Amino acid sequence: MRLFIAIPLKNEMKERVKDVQVQLLRQHVHGNYTPSENLHITLAFIGEYGDPDQVLDVIEMVRFRPFTITMDRLGQFDRLWWTGLSRCPELDTLAHNVRYALAEKGIPFDRKRFQPHITILRKSEYDLGDLKPVFVTPASMWVDSFSLMQSTRGKNGMIYTELGSVPASEGVDP
Numbered sequence: 001m002r003l004f005i006a007i008p009l010k011n012e013m014k015e016r017v018k019d020v021q022v023q024l025l026r027q028h029v030h031g032n033y034t035p036s037e038n039l040h041i042t043l044a045f046i047g048e049y050g051d052p053d054q055v056l057d058v059i060e061m062v063r064f065r066p067f068t069i070t071m072d073r074l075g076q077f078d079r080l081w082w083t084g085l086s087r088c089p090e091l092d093t094l095a096h097n098v099r100y101a102l103a104e105k106g107i108p109f110d111r112k113r114f115q116p117h118i119t120i121l122r123k124s125e126y127d128l129g130d131l132k133p134v135f136v137t138p139a140s141m142w143v144d145s146f147s148l149m150q151s152t153r154g155k156n157g158m159i160y161t162e163l164g165s166v167p168a169s170e171g172v173d174p
């Protein structure tokens with residue numbers, strides 16, 4: 001099964017992302033828009049792996065305190081468009097610790113550098129630089145858990161299913 005570890009977005013942040021997507025649609029930017037229920041921040045992409053219970057056991061050992069993230073900009077990696085987050089050392093540390101825990105137990109994952117982003121549009125042929133200004137209303141979200149996700153290909157696009165979640169450990173030293 002195809003697995004990844006992510007922070008799913010909460011409803012208010014999803015609404016702010018939708019505001020950005022609507023502005024792009026109004027400028028006739030076409031492509032595969034990420035549906036609200038799929039919006040997330042990937043911490044580690046595992047890919048095909050047969051033992052999700054082992055992955056859960058491993059990531060449940062990662063301790064972190066809840067923290068806030070703030071989405072504040074729009075960017076593009078080639079044909080993939082994203083909204084980005086302001087610098088957040090706690091988020092970087094969480095991604096690092098998740099990846100470290102996976103590596104220690106020999107669970108494979110994509111080693112590409114962690115670049116926190118929320119994918120909002122894929123397969124777009126457009127260039128952000130050619131658009132009229134797009135406004136990203138800064139939006140904050142409290143991160144108090146992260147999840148092991150399964151990705152399957154549905155008839156109408158990707159379906160992401162949460163297989164388990166790891167809560168923040170209030171009051172416990174990370």
Ligand code: 2AM
Nearest residue numbers: 004041042044045080110117118119151
């Ligand atoms: P994204 O983080 O840029 O959105 C499930 O496929 C999720 O894992 C997607 O959100 C995807 O991109 C992310 N991901 C990270 N590395 C990936 C890789 N090498 N292949 C596929 N998806 C990857």
